[in-house]
Amino acid sequence: MSARVVNVPPVDQWDEIRNLIERRHADRLAERVKGLDDEARREVAARLPELLKELRGRFERWDDGLVGYAAVLRVAGAAVLGGAAAVASWLYRREFAPQWAGPDNDVDLVLAVLADRPAGWRADLAERLVLRMRASDDRGMALALALLRETGVEPPPHDPLVAGWADRGPSRLGADPLLDHLLPRLFEAQGVGRVLQWERDPDAGWLGALPALADEGRVKRETLIDGCVRRFLLGGTVIDLRFFVRLHEALDPSPAETAPRARDYLSLLAASPGPVAEPAARCLRACEGLTADELAEAWEALLFRSERKLVRAGLSWLDRSVRRAPALADAAAVPLARAFTADSVELQEKAVELAVAHAAGMGEEGRAAVREAIELLPSHLGRRAVAAFGGGTVAEAEAAFVPPPLPAAPERARRVEPPIESVEELSRSMVDGARSWQSWERLLAGFVTLAGRDRAGVVAVLRPRMSEMLKHPVTSDRYRKESWDRIAEWFWGAVHALTATAPAREAWRRFMPKTTRAAPHLLLLHRAAEVLRAAEEDTLPPLLLATPTHDTGHVTAAELVRRLETVEAAGAKPLAADLQQALLRLPRTPDPEAMERAARLTSPAGRILAAWTCPEVAIELKWRCGEQGGDHDWHSRDRHHDVRLEPTATAAPTGLPLVDLVLGVPRHWDEVRHRDWWPSMLPSHREVAAAYLMPHVLRRFWDETLVGPGQARELARAEGPAGAAFAVVLARILGDPNMPGSVEVLLEVAARGELPADEIGRQAGLLVASGQVRMIDMIAALDAAARRGAYAHVWRIAATALPVLLPAPGERPRNGLAGFVTLAAVTAEWCGARGEIPEVRDMAARKGNSGLLREVRRLHDLLTGDGGGTGDGSGTGDGGGTGDGGGTGGTARTDGTVGAGQEG
Structure with missing residues (x-):
């Protein structure tokens, strides 16, 4: 080749x-x-x-x-x-x-x-x-x-x-x-x-x-x-x-250029984006050759849209056309009836005004269409429409919705699973780790109980596994750290200490964080650290005292006494942090029989329990903004994204260092872990637990995880005063559309008569004013709560929020404020509220005829006039609750009135 x-x-x-x-x-x-x-x-x-x-x-x-x-x-x-x-x-x-x-x-x-x-x-x-x-x-x-x-x-x-x-x-x-x-x-x-x-x-x-x-x-x-x-x-x-x-605006088509394309422009009005529908409507409005049917089609499409600007434009176009050609009144009837469903009372009122103004020109078919839609109107507008069009639909509409009673509150607490009872279950649970506070408490309690009952048997099962773990880089790296911030690290350290496989001794002394941590997190770390120390020194008690008996985190007094009796009988000493956590978990309601048994205990821990009474803590909450931490003028239109909530606590010292640390609510800490566990650690101090959550209520970073309905529900089922801190948690989740469970939490607290409605109103107003939540989202949540039975509570929330939200003279109102005032008026009417609100009175006296002013005047008339409502007002005096030192947003009276708010 x-x-x-x-x-x-x-x-x-x-x-x-x-x-x-x-x-x-x-x-x-x-x-x-x-x-x-x-x-x-x-x-x-x-x-x-x-x-x-x-x-x-x-x-x-x-x-x-x-x-x-x-x-x-x-x-x-x-x-x-x-x-x-x-x-x-x-x-x-x-x-x-x-x-x-x-x-x-x-x-x-x-x-x-x-x-x-x-x-x-x-x-x-x-x-x-x-x-x-x-x-x-x-x-x-x-x-x-x-x-x-x-x-x-x-x-x-x-x-x-x-x-x-x-x-x-x-x-x-x-x-x-x-x-x-x-x-x-x-x-x-x-x-x-x-x-x-x-x-x-x-x-x-x-x-x-x-x-x-x-x-x-x-x-x-x-x-x-x-x-x-x-x-x-x-x-x-x-x-x-x-x-x-x-480009279309730059070309500015003339009526002559629009006429051949009128059919296309008409088809754009109903569903095209607002910026497209607006020029289409403008071109059609200037076109003189439209038939009555085409005009009716255009008006109906515009008046059924969600954009208020387009609805206003449609109403204006309709009014001008009918005034110029009264024969078009009949064609305007169905579009005006469509506008009765607008989501703005201002637009509904304008539609009623035009329907009444042009009623004389409508035929029977058009009048019938308007009469059928009257039931969609608020009662005060429906009465005006009935006066012009006849019919009895207003009475039917008013009777169509009767606010239901509050649903019964679910059971506050349920029994939890007992601690782990076998070494095999302990070994399996160690794989899953502490995914929740319940699993952590079972794991820790099972470890201590099993090690105290059969240390040799536990070591025999766990030692091979722990020896194998020493070969893994994670284990060796753990012992080279400066501190252990995760309780899992302390637990594995305790197991290593028990099985004599720890690479270093006295880990309990070496790895406690040196910098400031949130007090509940420190309490967790101290509990884990003392278990590690006791495992290393072979001084583990036969059981732990603070393991909860209920899913709120509570430990019943009778069970705590029984556990102390067991520890005394074994000649052991209870662990110090464990005892202090157990005291914080006792219910607020005394148990005389259990306390009588506690008085017979002979150990120092028994004497502490026998003398224990639930400490009262006063929490004050302040809103701050800016680097200097100054108070913010919440009537300002500026939105500050650096606002923060600063809680302070006042409590008589108990002499127990960790209890005093936790109840004192230190103002600053460096790191936060296990935030979801805190309510279960303070189940009898709801307001204190809420105070620790304040740094996580307001959004600081776009990807930040905020306090949600789960934590709010745990606070709702806890005991203790409900004040400003708990109120701001509830208000924040109510204003978040991504937290649909918020309404259920509010209903649950209201059903127990523990809802701090006045304080929630004040905090809701501040959240909206600071731009942390949107008005429309707050309205939606409160409206849902009102329609499910909490209408009296929602009235008090709205009444206390209004002084914060109403604009000062010369200031532009916030978007959606008219809807909030409407909500206040509706709930006030449902519960027959009476009594003047000074800020509402002053705004009602201002000049103008905007939709907001009309709603404010309607609310003022309801509260001060004779025809405001049908209730007796008693519904607004229950379920109050005052702040735990945090101030009140308004004084609820049994006659349904709301007094002026004062800052705590």
Whole structure:
């Protein structure tokens, strides 16, 4: 077999070309390769892959050094490769530019070396490059557009090409050979709207160029207007359509231009995005040739939308049209009836006002449509409509909803599982670890009880496993740390100490954190540390005292006495932190029989228990903002994202260091762990547990996990005063739409008569005023609670929040405030509340006729007039609860009134 002969260019030519590539002289290379004949080009093409492989081998895979050779390699390949497909593949090889590379800077050189190719070949290359495009900023976009312009061929239909053409701006647009091809596609191709979404200046960019071309006659106005309308009909997001809305506004179609497209504009009113529906309605409103049926269709579509601006525009259009042509009153009846369902009382009132004003012109069919919708109105508006249209639907509507009684509160506490009772179960539970406070308490109690009952048996089962763990880097790393912050680390340390496999002794002394921790977390660490020490020193008691008996975290007094009797009988000493945690878990209600038994105990721990009474703690809560921690003017419109809640506690010392530390609520700590466990550690001090959660109530970082309904429910089932700290937790979860369980928590606390409604109102007002929660979300939650039986409590919440939320004279009201006042008025009417609120009275006296002012006046009339409600007012005097030293937001009276609030 004869050897295959490979033709190569003369050595001097190839060396020269290779040298230019090596030295990256792209411009000189372009001149040189244009002088090669066909045979030499084929031979260079054969050498290029080998050179590329050699160059690639000089760099690691993650190194982008090859990118520096991209321009010369692309120029060389474009000049010498034969087919258009080969050139297209070569030009955009992945290694020539990583994903983060910018646009190509060698387009002119590539075009120069392609200039002598046949026109058909270059058109083929242009089409291939176009179809490779995947985005408007694709690397090959500039070359593809340039080749299309040079060849004059019609571009293939490809959306990224149109978006890329738009993205490069309208420079010399009138002379662009692509204009006639791509302009119609500008209104259809996906991605164009996002590319042009930032165009704002009507005198510059596309917004200036396209109308200018229409004025010059280069393109037809009809083409542009039809294009915009066609794009609107295709649909899309607000971002996709934003540019086309602005172009439509720049074109400003005349009534004569609108009339032929009226049917299209009408179809946009019902479901298109608001920024599209608004100009469509404006064009139709200026169009004089619409029939009564078309007008009714337009009004009905607008009045059923959720955007209040569009509903207002529709009502105004309807009113003006009917005043000019009274015969249209009948066509307006059904649209006005639709507006009775608006989510704004202001809009409902306007719709009723127009219906009453034009009632005389309506036929019987139109009047019947209005009468059927009256039951959807609030009673005060329904009465006005009935006076004009007749019927008895208002009485039916008023009777349609009767606030139900509060649901019964669920059982406050249930018995928990007993501690682990076998070494096998202990070994299995060690794998799962402490995933909750319940599993941690069972694990710790089982370890102590089993080790005290059969230390040798526990060691025999666990030692092989613990010896094996010593080989794992995690175990060795644990003993090289400065401190142990996780209770799991302390538990494994205790097991190592019990089985004599610990790499170091006295871990209980070495690894306690030196810096400040949250007091409940410190209590957890001390409990775990003393178990480790007792395991190491062989002084474990026969059982632990603080293991809860109920799922609230409580330990019954009788059980605690029994446990101390067992410890005394064994001649052992209880662990100090364990005893203090057990005392904090005793119920607030005394158990005389258990205390009588405790008095017979002889140990120091028994005497402490016999003398124990639940300490009273006063919690004061202040809102602060700014670096200096100053009080904030909550009537200010500024939203401060650096606001924080600062609790302080006042409690008589008990002489027990950990108890005093926890009940003292230190103001600052460095690290927080096991936050979800804290309510179970303080089940008789609800307000203290809530105070520790204050740093996690307000959002500081976008990814922060806030206090949620789970912790709020545990606080709800705890005992003790419910004041400002608990109130702000409840108010915060009520204002979070991602916490749907919040209403159930409020109902549960209200059913027990423990809801601090006044304080919740004050804290809810501050949360809304500070921008931490949205008004609309707070309204939704409170409305749901009211309709499920807590209407009297919701009235008190709303009444106490209003002084915080109502704007000062000259200040712009917060979004949604009219809806909050409406909620207050509805719940006040349901429970027959009476009594003047000074802030409501003062605002009702201001000049103006806005929807907010009308709602404020209605509330004021309800509270001070004779026709405000039907209840006896007694419903607002129960379920109060005052702050645990935190101040009150208003004084609830048994006659249903609310007095002025005072800050604690």
